[in-house]
Amino acid sequence: MTGLAYLIPVALFLGLLGLAAFLWALRSGQYDDLDGAAHRILFDDEDRPDG
């Protein structure tokens, strides 16, 4: 039963990590243009960062 003491926190931590990553992606506008994202992957000249 001592395994529970660290396995549960580890599982919860990993889950929270995924949740935080998703919320961050949502906040930074990565879900605003799903149609565009599907096409952008095919552009071959976008290897420099924006700006």
Added chain:
Amino acid sequence: MAEVAAIPTSRGPADDVVDPEAYVRVDAKGVAHLHLLVENLHCGKCVQAIEGALRPRPDVTEARVNMTTRRLALSWHAAAAGAAELLAPVTALGYRLVPFNPAALESNAAEQDRMLLRCVAVAGFAAANVMLLSVSVWAGAFSDDMGPATRDFLHWISALIALPAVAYAGRPFFRSAAAVLRRGATNMDVPISLAVLLAAGMSLQQTIVSGPHAYFDASVTLLFFLLIGRYLDRRARSRARDAAEQLMLLGAVAATVIEPDGQRRARPVGAVRPGMVVAVAPGDRLPVDGRVRTGRSTVDTSLVTGETMPLSVRPGTDVFAGTLNLDAPLEVTVTAAGEGTLLAEIVRLIEAAAQGRDRYVRLADRFSRVYAPAVHLLAAGAFGGWLLFGGLAWQPALMIAVAVLIITCPCALGLAVPAVQVVASGRLMRRGVLVKAADGLERLADADMVVFDKTGTLTVGRPELTNRRDLSDADLTIAASLAVASRHPLARALSRAAGPVPLRDGVRETAGMGLAAPVDGGEVRLGNAAWCAVTATDETASGSELWLRRPGAEPVRFAFEDRLRDDAAAAVDALRRRGLAVELLSGDRAPVVAAVADRLGIAHWSAACLPADKVARLEALASAGRRVLMVGDGLNDAPALAAAHASMSPAEAADISRTAADFVFQGRRLTPIVETLDLSRRARRLVLQNFALALAYNVIAVPIALAGLVTPLIAAVAMSSSSLIVTLNALRLRRGGIRAEPEAGR
């Protein structure tokens, strides 16, 4: 006598677009921000072209096109360049840009979408982790070697995850339920909220008293499933909302006003007042209603009235907003602008017509009107029954009522109906049909009658040469060498029929009459009968023919007609075979409409309909109990599209018609109408099947719940399996052909 205009006339891109400078916001760091709507954005290539035209400039800090909303966000160092200068290369590529103020437009709808997605994420996280713990508890109970201390510990952790998650992710349902309760009504969100809150609350109480059963997993899984359904549903709606916003932005077209001092200035249409003078270049749409002051030209009114042949205008003629100036520059004295125009009148008709449609109640809502009260009664009955007659204390009695609420919760329905919708929309999208109204598919499946517009719907919407066989190649080539100089629809049809022909030297166009060019021994002329000095013509044919006159030769006649779409007859037949009555309502002249109706075997038709006439006819049909599918493309069809039970318009239709229609189909064929109808009927069958499945599941599960035999494990299995079954059933729509008749392609 006639005013002669030089051809072709070119115009700067700045003439027809509102000056973007007014929409630029410069922030404290000296960076300018501008938002624009890209009117004709189609694909990834367009995104790449626009961004590619802007990003190489060193002073541009951001240029990003959003393909979903067709908007361009642009930022640059304000000191380096003006907006017009920056945008010139994009306009040169052929994209029309309309600036807008994001603050005025950005309704809180986008923020609500994002909030819903956050709720889905939180509920998903909670559901996965609580389920992990619940499975351990069930396994422990099954093998009988988990002590109560461990069980309570796991319950407490579950509570720690589930309670905040419910409080956060349940808000969309709680708000809706609270709003509807305040009005003294009930909807499906009330039992959902009750089930989620009571399950979480009772589980907490059980955990505190160290009870064996906790429903935390059911509570959050329920939320997770329902939120997914809600999100899918919302996405379908937000597409329709985007289209409406788009239309609002397109109202921002500028008018070129000639000031009293002779200066020409681009002004927003809203700032134009009656009495002002507006210049309209050839190829531009008229921004206002007015009377021609100077200039002679022809005006294409097909989008407004459905009339195929262009109208000649001269000083004194009344012209309407939305019509297209073809030949020569015009100066128009404004008689009405903005709210007063014919266009605004049509918008008002649409709004009035669309209100009738709001009364339509979706299948799922009709179902839940009966279902929600039944669920409340069952749960209350279970609680009261066990408390009064079953001899239970209030806690176990309430637990049974909670189990009933969880079991009956329409999780399967909340997920399955939107799933059918999304799969159907996706399939139609791939066939080139855009589903714009969320409940459009349901309404289309009801249709028992179809009303067509003629010009641009049953026909291709442009004249084509019909007597090619009677003409010699030499005549055609000579005529085409003049015709390539003109924008007139008949001249264009002639050049299309002749193929590429070089332009003859010295061609001059006389607006409303025809073209002329010098040749050996005189002049060659191409134009209307009067222009070519031909007298014996058939009156009804005027406007659909051209004459060619060469020195010393007989005049030659070119006849034109707006051709039917290739599969018009097949599509009308296919619709009739599906039990739909067919009718034709057109704004065009009676002989032309009669000919088309005759060729398609349509018995009921009306000609010379005004927009209000079409609406009146549709309302008459509706009050006779018919559910009409309206198919049309013109501005004059837009109110009828909004008034009909369901509506479709082709992709080349006027913006306003596409906005009013439930579906927009692409391509030159009408078969998509039949395919969409078939798919909508299949979708409705699937939705009804899912209702039946959900009811069957309840018939089995509810007695078990009422008997108090449901444990959290049984609830979880029952809920997941029923959701899975209806979702899989919904996905069947992906398979199987859309049964477009093979002969429809003939």
